[in-house]
Amino acid sequence: MASSGAAVPFWRAAGMTYISYSNICTSLVRSCLKEPHRSNAANREKVHFAISKWSNGKPESPTIRSDSATE
Amino acid sequence: MKRVVALEKDSKIDSCKDDPDFSHRLVSNYTFDEVEALTEEIEEEGQTLEEVRWIKELLSHHQDESDNILFESLRRLQLMELTVDVLKVPFQVCRQIPELSLSSGNYIAGVCNELGLMGARAASTQAVRSRMKSVKNIQKITKAMKMVASSKLRGVQNKTINSRGLWQPFTALLGDAPSVDVKKNVIVVITSDKGLCGGINSTSAKVSKFLYKLTSGPEKDTKFVVLGDKGKVLLVREFNNSIELTVSGLQKLPLNYTQISVLADDILKNVEYDALRIVYNKFQSVMSFLPSVSTILSPETAEKESEAGGILGELDSYEIEGGETKAEILQNLAEFQFSCLLYNAAMENACSELGARMSSMDNSSKNAGEMLDRLTLSYNRTRQASITTELSEIISGAAALTG
Numbered sequence: 001m002a003s004s005g006a007a008v009p010f011w012r013a014a015g016m017t018y019i020s021y022s023n024i025c026t027s028l029v030r031s032c033l034k035e036p037h038r039s040n041a042a043n044r045e046k047v048h049f050a051i052s053k054w055s056n057g058k059p060e061s062p063t064i065r066s067d068s069a070t071e
Numbered sequence: 072m073k074r075v076v077a078l079e080k081d082s083k084i085d086s087c088k089d090d091p092d093f094s095h096r097l098v099s100n101y102t103f104d105e106v107e108a109l110t111e112e113i114e115e116e117g118q119t120l121e122e123v124r125w126i127k128e129l130l131s132h133h134q135d136e137s138d139n140i141l142f143e144s145l146r147r148l149q150l151m152e153l154t155v156d157v158l159k160v161p162f163q164v165c166r167q168i169p170e171l172s173l174s175s176g177n178y179i180a181g182v183c184n185e186l187g188l189m190g191a192r193a194a195s196t197q198a199v200r201s202r203m204k205s206v207k208n209i210q211k212i213t214k215a216m217k218m219v220a221s222s223k224l225r226g227v228q229n230k231t232i233n234s235r236g237l238w239q240p241f242t243a244l245l246g247d248a249p250s251v252d253v254k255k256n257v258i259v260v261i262t263s264d265k266g267l268c269g270g271i272n273s274t275s276a277k278v279s280k281f282l283y284k285l286t287s288g289p290e291k292d293t294k295f296v297v298l299g300d301k302g303k304v305l306l307v308r309e310f311n312n313s314i315e316l317t318v319s320g321l322q323k324l325p326l327n328y329t330q331i332s333v334l335a336d337d338i339l340k341n342v343e344y345d346a347l348r349i350v351y352n353k354f355q356s357v358m359s360f361l362p363s364v365s366t367i368l369s370p371e372t373a374e375k376e377s378e379a380g381g382i383l384g385e386l387d388s389y390e391i392e393g394g395e396t397k398a399e400i401l402q403n404l405a406e407f408q409f410s411c412l413l414y415n416a417a418m419e420n421a422c423s424e425l426g427a428r429m430s431s432m433d434n435s436s437k438n439a440g441e442m443l444d445r446l447t448l449s450y451n452r453t454r455q456a457s458i459t460t461e462l463s464e465i466i467s468g469a470a471a472l473t474g
Binding site: 008009017018019020022023026043044045046047048049050051052053054056058059062064065 | 311312314315316317318319320321323324327328329330332333334335336337339340341399402403406407409410
């Protein structure tokens with residue numbers, strides 16, 4: 001069982017998580033599609049929600065994450 | 072036609088009422104037939120039988136009775152709110168009884184004219200009538216909501232069943248450890264934004280409260296991440312100091328993996344955890360939803376558990392390609408596992424929400440229908456009671472005048 005010795009992959013060194021890495025790869029693959037599959041796939045990419053952090057039992061003003069392409 | 076029918080019904084009525092007067096009347100068949108037809112139709116309404124019998128006898132002896140009493144009886148007919156077919160009869164009655172029209176004909180004819188309109192006691196039944204109207208509207212709305220929910224459910228159900236395949240390999244590889252004892256717990260509660268969906272949000276809140284009590288203790292730290300407005304409202308009173316993040320507006324767009332993974336990313340960046348527990352309602356069928364908890368361990372915890380043995384201990388038997396270390400693999404896997412499980416949980420919860428909304432709207436429509444029946448009965452009773460009151464007032468007034 002190796003501990004955290006070996007070189008980390010470039011994306012983790014840049015601060016991304018595996019999830020964001022895979023999402024970027026996914027959007028790249030989606031942009032390789034031709035119509036009409038491309039617009040069908042674009043529907044599966046839409047993101048919209050409002051997230052708000054809480055501190056000391058009070059919510060701060062929510063930030064809206066609304067992007068059609070991944071982060 | 073009506074006369075023939077009335078004559079036949081005559082014998083029927085004779086037999087069921089046993090009134091000896093019938094055979095000894097002095098009126099012409101003409102008038103009596105009309106009254107008989109009138110009475111027959113009124114009988115179908117049922118509860119006004121006694122009063123109608125009385126009126127019929129009065130009218131059949133109309134030469135003997137005073138004008139006032141005839142007026143009362145015709146007014147009584149007016150208040151019974153009879154159907155249009157029946158109303159034609161007394162109209163003809165008035166025109167064909169010359170005695171009536173000669174004496175206080177205008178008076179009585181005027182009353183007969185009004186027989187098409189509502190009775191005088193409409194005001195007191197107005198409240199019940201407006202209540203009936205609103206209950207009917209509510210029934211229509213709940214029926215429509217049920218249709219909408221059932222049509223949405225079909226689409227989401229397919230996606231949910233497909234998404235179950237995402238976490239099955241993870242459970243096969245890493246096992247599920249709900250009873251793991253760690254220092255930092257983060258409870259992710261999935262609820263809906265909109266209401267009217269039965270009890271699913273309250274059961275999720277109950278489970279998460281229970282989990283909180285279970286995992287709290289000395290040196291232990293439990294935090295909440297709430298998805299959905301309903302969960303926020305339910306948990307904010309007790310646990311507002313333990314809430315880390317709240318998310319809303321998830322249901323504006325149809326759920327897709329990208330959205331959930333971005334959300335998972337945000338959560339992972341903002342909280343520290345040793346174990347993540349997702350609380351959601353698993354969709355068994357349209358009627359039944361199972362509150363469930365999925366556990367995801369952080370990579371460090373997974374390492375610790377694998378030393379202890381069990382399924383995680385067999386991770387070593389897997390070959391790792393690509394020159395990455397086991398710790399790295401575990402970290403990637405943990406993140407991906409969280410994203411997949413969150414996606415599945417969100418879909419299952421959406422299915423459960425739609426199913427719960429369907430069944431609760433169905434129940435509401437049924438209840439509204441029952442309420443409408445009860446209101447109709449009480450409306451009729453009120454109407455007839457007020458008519459009887461008015462009638463007795465008239466009679467006592469007339470008796471005072473003539474007596």
